[in-house]
Amino acid sequence: MQMQRQNPAAGATLGGRTLVITRPAGTAAALARKVRAQGGVPMLLPGLSLRGASDPAAARTALEQALADDLLMFTSPAAVAFAAALSPLLTSSTVLAVGHGTARALQRHGISAPLVPARQDSEGLLDHPALRELAGQRVALIGAPGGRGLLGEQLVMRGAQLRELHVYRRVAPRLDRRHIDALLQLPPSALVLLSSAEALNHLCRLLPAPALARLLAATAVVSSERLAAAASAAGFARVLRAASALSADLLDAAARAG
Secondary structure (H helix, E strand, C coil), rough: CCCCCCCCCCCCCCCCCEEEEECCCCCCCHHHHHHHHHHCEEECCCCCEEEEECHHHHHHHHHHCCCCEEEEEEECHHHHHHHHHHCCCCCCEEEECCCCHHHHHHHCCCCCCCCCCCCCCHHHCCCCCCHHHCCCEEEECCCECCCCHHHHHHHHCCCCCEEEEEEEEEEEEEECCCHHHHHHCCCCCCCECCCCHHHHHHHHHHHCCHHHHHCCCCEEEEEEEHHHHHHHHHHCCCECCCCCCCCHHHHHHHHHCC
16 A cells, blocks of 8 residues: 655645545556645555466467457557567557557557547547448457457447457455555545446455445545446445546546535
């Protein structure tokens, strides 16, 4: 657990409030820095851990084949990082990224101009002009197992010859005494940043009742209507909707919290 306090900077918008970051272990540092820059107190409470493919050799072979498909779709920055660890991303295919973070990750690995939808989620990706006519197109969907399955279903319905390639896995996080002790001191004014129903489910299952009660007494800041419903069902009495899962949108919603 990392929980650091500092005096809010001039013009900061978070006013010393604690923000619980539930992003996967090892991926929250940049968001934590942004919280501090806006005068908040980041608390890292990972709702997920990320692991490589269970069979790396098979995943590498599948990825090398997929790099010759007509169209490649990367579903997260993690998908890019784990794919690049398996094989260089050398391709002449059309490449789509679910959002700007994923696009930046692709650029770091040599894909100079990935396509990015205006709305950075699965629905926005499906609205991209490159995905309107897919009959007979070989499409590789690169990510992790699980999730809603919306992208795969819609791509097949549009006629794509779909290859779903799992280059990493999302698993339950390892929470220790430090996480529990920090939660037991969590003030009711805290805000919990949520962008994954799977992460929320893990936290509800793994946290002991007193720690979970303190978490649910805070305000959830969620990235979608679907997640708002999940947060309410989990027991959050106060839920705020952000425009998207982007850090800037989550922090903007947090700054406007009463």
